[in-house]
Ligand SMILES: Nc1ncnc2c1ncn2[C@@H]1O[C@H](COP(=O)(O)OP(=O)(O)OP(=O)(O)O)[C@@H](O)[C@H]1O
């Protein structure tokens with residue numbers, strides 16, 4: 180079940196095969212020779228010497244990671260697909276610029292194993308952090324790896340798939356910021372913090388409507404995960420560079436419907452290559468109701484807030500949007516008052532939102548802030564690659 184062969188880049192110059200057939204793939208990685216054949220990138224030019232930029236996205240299951248990933252890959256101009264001719268149950272998504280790997284693939288215990296040992300998938304003991312670290316580090320260094328696949332259909336760990344170093348690697352799942360070694364490899368990290376009320380509503384909507392689960396089984400599954408969620412998943416948000424917090428609205432007193440959301444984008448200050456977004460005036464504290472002549476709002480309206488704050492003892496800037504848009508094209512009005520949004524042209528946020536108007540959350544702060552973070556990641560990537568290209572030039576000058 181586990182892969183036991185490790186090929187250091189050094190040994191790859193020898194005549195030995197790049198990888199031997201996997202015997203097991205729980206404990207070790209198969210590494211491949213650094214390759215210049217990165218995913219083809221038509222939109223943004225960059226040096227072939229560049230290192231893979233690594234982004235971490237943490238959230239519980241059913242909290243919008245896939246939706247966020249679709250928005251992110253769209254910012255880079257392409258749709259993402261599973262590896263061609265690979266395992267049909269692969270969790271990996273590849274586009275021109277990005278490869279998204281799901282950290283469920285590092286489950287060390289399969290479904291039966293977890294049941295026998297009485298642990299959930301959220302428990303670190305059900306996951307192989309050594310392998311996760313080794314493989315993410317290898318990819319970051321330009322080395323391809325054979326990553327295991329956790330098969331959500333069968334509940335088994337399948338034979339590995341080859342992951343080549345992309346320009347941007349996104350590691351998404353339950354634990355991207357749990358292990359300090361993996362955390363250190365991240366160039367930027369995001370935590371999707373969905374309040375229990377909202378998570379429950381989304382889970383019911385998806386698992387009942389789309390997957391045919393009963394209400395009782397959904398409640399039981401949420402309850403069974405809660406203790407481990409609190410112990411191992413939730414604490415990761417203190418390490419995130421940006422947190423998207425999704426809460427019930429405050430615009431409707433005692434709202435029980437849960438359709439209108441209050442969404443907060445919490446951005447750490449002092450993160451390299453990342454300047455927090457602001458509304459109107461950087462560092463001020465602002466409350467803004469944009470409804471009126473330029474923005475159509477039906478009940479309960481829209482309210483924005485912006486200001487500095489502290490989060491787990493760290494300085495942050497927070498932008499908040501409570502309510503939802505009636506007309507998405509009018510978002511341009513709000514966009515024009517937002518700064519540091521890393522757009523390449525006026526109206527790019529609105530254009531992205533309109534392009535994916537059918538994605539969940541497109542009429543509220545979840546879609547808006549996910550889109551903005553996607554643009555910020557593009558900007559971060561461009562700054563990192565520009566600095567790695569500039570660095571050798573600087574040293575030549577000196
Ligand atoms: N912003 C949103 N607004 C409303 N509903 C949402 C939003 N994001 C996600 N959802 C709901 O939650 C469900 C799960 O979303 P998604 O598949 O993106 O989550 P996920 O974290 O990738 O889930 P999993 O890890 O279980 O595959 C969607 O089907 C949708 O019903």
Ligand SMILES: O=C(CO)[C@H](O)[C@H](O)COP(=O)(O)O
Nearest residue numbers: 240283290300331332334353
């Ligand atoms: O928390 C999860 C992340 O997606 C899953 O529940 C975990 O990966 C186990 O998967 P499954 O329920 O398919 O065995």
